[in-house]
Amino acid sequence: MAIDWQKEVDARKDDLLDDLKELLKVKSERDDDKITADAPFGPGPRDGLKQMLSYGERDGFTVKNVDNYAGHIEFGEGEETLGIFGHMDVVPAGDDWDTDPYDPVVKDGKLFARGSSDDKGPSIAAYYAMKIIKELNLPLSKKVRFVVGSDEESGWGDMDHYFEKEETPDFGFSPDAEFPIINGEKGNVSIEVHIETANDGDYVLEQFQGGLRANMVPTSAFARVKTVTAEQADAMDIAFSEYLGINPITGSSDREENTIIFRVAGKGSHGASPQFGHNAATWLANFLDKYDFADGAKNFLHVAGSYIHEDFYGKNLGVDFKDPKMGQLTMNAGIFDFDINKDHSLINLNFRYPQGTSADTIQAVINDTIGEYGVSLSIGGHHMLPHYVPQEDPLVETLLDVYEEHTGEKGEEQIIGGGTYGRLLERGVAFGAMFPGAKDTMHQANEFMVLDDLYRAAVIYADAIYRLAK
Template structure:
């Protein structure tokens, strides 16, 4: 790769003009894609390993790419690609079409693709259907302007990014390995490092409560480990003469706490249903959200809980997680200069009369090892009688700032935005770590609020157009 920009101002102007002419098509394409409920579900026959919604979204996107004149391939419904250009090497743009559940109360229906005040609302507009559409029309702009390329450009459409990445495992086992690329699935300017991602499942079986006190009969919160839960619901049983006092403690819990609401409903003589509302967010950005589950755990542990395994389970998480999202209480409070502090998200819990399960998402610093996280958690779980049912890991990503790929993207970013192209680190995990010589590049601009995994997710039309220009320029620079 030569370290230079597109030849001349004329080519840049031509690219921008072609993209501007496609403005209406770009907008309508994103609206149409948002309307696919591409949520992971059970397999639905050949070509739909992650459910019919995701399979339909993939087929629709590949059909759109084919109509633009690109070579396309559907790899068994796990992933697909659109390709343009010629040459031995492949420059990859790695996007995904699956989304997380909507969650929360939206201003506009999350799968309608409503346009309001210059914004396209819907689940996936930012994460990651907007960047997917921008990338596709960016590639179309290169084709329409006839810019000569020495490499193939391949947009890879993954279908299981929000879960286990089985899409990439299957795709890369069947297809050529790209030589370099970028994933428009984080933020600008350039992501030079991504923290390691560890997921843990803990469980314990219960018997009936022993003795008097408040019995937590049920507790449910969260849909995905990598999403900070916005709601937690607990059903507690208490002596009739103490029910009013417990209800009052629950109602007062929200006092003095920002963005926390508690609702209490009384059932029969001895049962309370407590619902706690927080603010959803991405697991890698806990400081931007309010975890309803951890607040519920702290609330319940403050009550006079009945002796027994279910109460011990709740106290374990109150004592080892609580409000601490940097892992210090769990004994994993790691940090480094490159990527900062570890983050911990208690994302899912399902507790009933027979037992409970909990799921934890951890983003650990790039210079640390997985075992330095797994070891302390396994030790504490064993000491408390909890089973460690799962301990999965995605290793960190680190690309030095002087790498040729980063230098090229930095020049493109500065040329298109006029902003300083800093290299930063994130806790999120992108497809960039799936291939060699890749980094995350956008789509969130500096100073913008991160909307991934949150209610009322949107992308402004102007940002969508800017992304298309940036990605067209970047593809050309990497493939000349």
């Protein structure tokens, strides 16, 4: 039976875009200060989840909300279940947007909004693919279940809770990465570095802040420094202006007598690809590290400004590692928190590591390398092991066949540092929705999704879901 998937998507373009815009208006950033029993990750992720599930209810699917942690939209019959995994939570919008990140705008064929490419846009494309198959009443031999999460960008607590209550699909994919396929994902672990904050000398670090999430390159940082004399503060001020002039960052400084407040703006990037950003916090630490701070501040600034600064592969810390198949370990320093009124500071180092090394090894080597600076280390957040589905698996073969037929391009396996819900299943992969050569704006200001790519992804998803479930 020949089905013109392009025709079916074209007939639903307006509805698809309207639904996506409504979804993008929901500010579904995790907010721990507003967590309640009804909103386990804050009201935003809950409302995004409910909005997505409401489309399934409207369109006659079987829908279940699992305690506002996650839910699913399902149809079809059979002993096996094909799982599709998307998420409605987003990373914080941050600064430097040209438009309101939660008021979606179409400009030059692109839809600008936080979540447009990660992951509300791709999720809507996959949902409409399911909707087409259902509305055409095509025969299936398997259940198709779209699992909707709300904590993918943080700790994956949504999926932990969901799978305590619901059965695990047999195989599937997540529309949360790129084409032609992602059938391997590196391990993902955050190592938290703690250093005492007490410091007393000619230069006193009172505060240092940078970064919003472990999986984002910090776009801004600020520090508050107190000096003994006005002359010292004057000299720092002049040196900071010179430092900004010769490096790929911008910034400013303000004076309050002998106290200087430094601000730096860098360039954001996804934490899985820190080499494409400019880490505002490490650049600021690198500048301050040249001054005679004492005790905890000296150690904090030296670790951040010398061992971590501009080192995206953990070489200075001694943890660099490369696997022939899965590639190179990467490191993102995503969160910096130093406050003299607290006992300890925090630097969060997020590692995407290949098979052949481990979180315990990474932690042990870091401790050996910088232990002399009074650090204490711990593993923080959700730790994910490396994941790989062989290219010969029928799931991978089918998805690559569909991609090749619809694009005319050769499909090859890919392994990435990013973590997707595809790794939730032993036979799980990531599949789209970003096409080769497209600009990646995930986790950045002015995030966008090219509308033609969105509709093209929906065509591919419809064909793929039908082939896997018919």
